[in-house]
Amino acid sequence: MEFLILGFFTGLSLILAIGAQNIFVIEQGLKKQHIFLVCFVCSASDLILIFFGIFLFHYFIQYFNHTIELIFNVLLVIFLIHFIYSKIKSFNSNVYFNNEVIDISKFNIFLKTLGFTYLNPHVYSDTVFFLGNFSKNFIFNQKILFGVGASIASFVFFFVIGYLSKYLSQYARSNKVWKIINIFIISFMSLLTIFVVLETIN
Secondary structure, three states, X not given: OHHHHHHHHHHHHHHOOOOHHHHHHHHHHHHOOOHHHHHHHHHHHHXXXXXXXXXXXXXXXXXXXXXXXXXXXXXXXXXXXXXXXHHHHHHHOOOOOOOOOOOOOHHHHHXXXXXXXXOOHHHHHHHHHHHHHHOOXXXXXXXXXXXXXXXXXXXXXXXXXXXXXXXXXXXXXXXXXXXXXXXXXHHHHHHHHHHHXXXXXX
């Protein structure tokens, strides 16, 4: 159960980071436009990429020697430090949402959502590389629980921000709220960084 919880909070801390995909989902919620489709495509895509990353690292871990594993851990620490640094830099950034409502078909929204998801390099670094790499030393059932937890975080997050954005629009626009979210992200990711460093040293 602890790996399910770990996966949930790890996935949540990654996905909470404000980016083009999250802004797009919030905008569709504000516009009340194909919200379910947008949230489902984003969530299901995360699930697919999360387990792709987990199974990719699970399959190749048997070919890792100590040097390769050390390289992956160093890359993971670099990624975490860069991620934390980007969140610190974003403290003074402004987030803007587009409220203009344009009539658009469900198919076009579907394609647009795919674009915001699969053309976003951060989606791959967060799901495939980070979550897959982080879980590489777990035993198989722990990896599954970790992946399920991270996937649940994606479904919960996207559907919450999609359907509640019209009620919480004034808060979604608040930089103060995003700063509080970033403090949570930075704190949690800092703990994960310490964990990976200690694991690498040992």
